[in-house]
Amino acid sequence: MKALRFEHGELKLADVATPSLPGEVLVRVTHSGICNTDLEIVRGYAGFEGTIGHEFVGVVEESDNKTLIGKRVVGEINVGCGTCELCLAGDPRHCPTRTVLGIKGRDGAHAEFLTLPERNLIAVPDAVSDAAACFTEPLAAAIGITEQVEILPETRVAVIGDGKLGILCAFALAARSRNTSLIGKHSSKLNIAAGHGIEPVLLGQAAGLANAFDVVVEASGSDSGFATALDLVRPRGKIVLKSTFHGTPKWEAWRVVVDEISIVGSRCGRFEPALAALAAGTMPVESLITDEFPLADGVRAVERAAERGILKVLLRMAD
């Protein structure tokens, strides 16, 4: 089968054997989405080699559980060992020996086929298009914020960063709070959010909003994002960190102490609420799609996703 692989510092389309792992389900991938984590891997920041990609929708091709065959599915990307303290407590996402689809120790989704354990797969409601289903994983990560931090209708929320992740976070938070602002550098991206109960704010105008927010989500993936968040959050407020970019920025830790700020690291979320929101059509994720390429043009698709001003780029596996 064809797979988009990062090996020896190079991204290329390769012909490899169709995967087969005892006890796992074989999924024929229909579409996949290119995430900033993919770009980090291709820049060599994440130490991963193999087939990249972790946002996907597909159809079950082979399974020990025959009732699954032919079902349209998405998949939770973390696979725990199943036996450690964290796995037994129901938290395989933090299993110390976990593999992660297309990120850590496990070939990913930018390929014609992938495998995952049955427990990782969730059926996609008919109301959700393939394109929308590709957003299940990142939307789950965005909605996950609301399971870590209380968001009430009156909570004043700011999201820093008008990339894919920032816009999805703004969608997820605006579903709870009627005071959600999205702060970014690009009017064209801010405008995608503007029609959906989200206040667009150009970064240059954010200086007047010092201490104005109860919760600030840092989703810019830049060194300066955290400093901006510290300026915007009120004393005793919360900063949610979403970016996994591999920098080591400096931070004024003493300001966190003096203003008694809480910082909440937030990575993944549960798929069920994301699929429910997609099925309800309340989050216009397809407005984030800039482009779509066939898998055969995967290298070009990743280059496109890395260009300035580009939001989501999808791959389709059928020519």
Place this chain on the structure above:
Amino acid sequence: MKALRFEHGELKLADVATPSLPGEVLVRVTHSGICNTDLEIVRGYAGFEGTIGHEFVGVVEESDNKTLIGKRVVGEINVGCGTCELCLAGDPRHCPTRTVLGIKGRDGAHAEFLTLPERNLIAVPDAVSDAAACFTEPLAAAIGITEQVEILPETRVAVIGDGKLGILCAFALAARSRNTSLIGKHSSKLNIAAGHGIEPVLLGQAAGLANAFDVVVEASGSDSGFATALDLVRPRGKIVLKSTFHGTPKWEAWRVVVDEISIVGSRCGRFEPALAALAAGTMPVESLITDEFPLADGVRAVERAAERGILKVLLRMAD
């Protein structure tokens, strides 16, 4: 009156007028304690000029409320404006125009007299000695952690830093958790905590404790403290920041995201639980006193407090 003042980059004992502020209470200071914040101010890191000191016990000398006169008191150090949103919500500690005793816009406690509003003063129970009462403010800050982060008997807690603040935090946390470790570089300081339900751990031996703690308190005041905390805390655990040292360390923010760590900035705490603990005699704070000087030797006392291996240095105002 005599006052220990930091002015024009120099610490000196000065003769100044006895303070008088309309509507405030005049307190004759009996004893005061030298805090690391005092040392930061004397190093010029905090931008404060005036009489330093904020840990004290004293006797009310003059007050519009005559029933207070002669009462032994300690005092909450933050004075809010009384009219802003935060003050009206009962949180003067984060009032943006607050003054802070001996730290910000208000002369402090290393002096024969100070003034504070009546609402800041709390009577000291007879069972609490003057020396112990000097620990009310820092012990309140330590106990304040338990009002921000849930500490159960089985919670695995580590405190990094065997200075004054770290040991007080360990006392406060060991009162709630039966699994409290204090991690530091100095056997002599660790031994002060060791007898009180606290496991002493030399920093060099902490490497074997990666991910072993639910809650890690960073009280070392060093650049490397946060990195150690990240190593020790479990996924989804909490790091409490207590040090207000004015560095800008680098941090691996991505690890906070991947492991979904929460970081809680923690500065002050309520005085009532601290006074109750001191009255009950459950926290042996006087074991932290290394030395005591008369106010006349205040400059020498601050130099002594800055020496390696020294814990709490007290000043007594009577010769």
